[in-house]
Amino acid sequence: MAFDITKKKAFVCDLDGTLFMGAVPIKPAVDFVIDSTLSGRFSFYFLTNNTSKCPEEYIAKISGAGIPVKPEQILTPLITLEEYIREKGCKSVYLISSGKVKAHMAARLADAAVRLDYDPEANELIALAYDKELTYEKLARATTLWNVRMASGKTIDFVATHPDNCCPSELGPIPDVGGMLKLLETTNGMRPSHVFGKPSPTLLAPVLAKFKPSEIAVVGDRLYTDKAIADNAGIDFICVLSGETTPEDLAKYQGAPPAIAVETFNMIDK
Ligand SMILES: [Mg+2]
Numbered sequence: 001m002a003f004d005i006t007k008k009k010a011f012v013c014d015l016d017g018t019l020f021m022g023a024v025p026i027k028p029a030v031d032f033v034i035d036s037t038l039s040g041r042f043s044f045y046f047l048t049n050n051t052s053k054c055p056e057e058y059i060a061k062i063s064g065a066g067i068p069v070k071p072e073q074i075l076t077p078l079i080t081l082e083e084y085i086r087e088k089g090c091k092s093v094y095l096i097s098s099g100k101v102k103a104h105m106a107a108r109l110a111d112a113a114v115r116l117d118y119d120p121e122a123n124e125l126i127a128l129a130y131d132k133e134l135t136y137e138k139l140a141r142a143t144t145l146w147n148v149r150m151a152s153g154k155t156i157d158f159v160a161t162h163p164d165n166c167c168p169s170e171l172g173p174i175p176d177v178g179g180m181l182k183l184l185e186t187t188n189g190m191r192p193s194h195v196f197g198k199p200s201p202t203l204l205a206p207v208l209a210k211f212k213p214s215e216i217a218v219v220g221d222r223l224y225t226d227k228a229i230a231d232n233a234g235i236d237f238i239c240v241l242s243g244e245t246t247p248e249d250l251a252k253y254q255g256a257p258p259a260i261a262v263e264t265f266n267m268i269d270k
Pocket of ligand 1: 014015016017018220221222243
């Protein structure tokens with residue numbers, strides 16, 4: 001079925017390769033988001049797997065490009081992690097993250113009296129985020145928590161914020177959570193019970209609470225993450241060719257085609 005923009009009310013936008021190239025805004029796409037926000041034509045949500053940054057940093061980046069944005073429009077696996085901790089009723093979590101992200105999570109969870117420090121006696125959950133301040137000590141603590149619990153016949157839950165094997169940089173791929181998970185698994189076989197973030201559709205829960213799947217489209221430049229989350233949630237995917245996916249990649253792609261493929265996001269309105 002042809003893509004029908006008149007049926008859409010909300011777009012879930014990937015950031016890098018879709019609205020930005022690194023720090024630089026992709027101007028026509030950003031202008032389309034600004035105009036459609038100001039006219040009230042569409043709602044926008046901004047999707048990122050990158051848990052090395054707090055939502056506030058994304059708000060600064062997006063609003064810095066001129067897009068009006070509120071905190072509830074930022075979708076990051078840190079939201080899913082917070083919900084998971086609340087649902088499970090955890091009071092002691094060993095959170096492996098940057099100091100800034102830890103402070104953000106502690107503030108979010110302050111009302112639930114959740115502690116996020118290493119505490120071998122009390123920790124009920126190990127949570128791995130994209131920690132750019134990762135140290136050998138943190139990795140060793142995660143594995144020893146796991147080892148000691150297993151040896152005593154108990155278990156400890158373990159989750160990760162997202163599965164990305166690498167993070168793109170100007171100088172090529174650099175390590176991300178996927179590589180950290182492989183290191184842990186290689187060490188003692190520990191594997192997460194849940195991995196949040198794209199392509200898990202749990203990240204879209206706030207949007208699906210407000211709009212019908214047929215009213216939403218995901219916009220992104222990566223087929224194996226952005227298209228996968230759209231497919232997993234049963235919503236349309238708009239593939240932009242302003243980032244990672246090339247026309248040749250799309251021609252070779254074996255899965256169901258995207259609803260539409262365009263050079264830049266603004267061109268869906270042509
Ligand atoms: Mg992208």
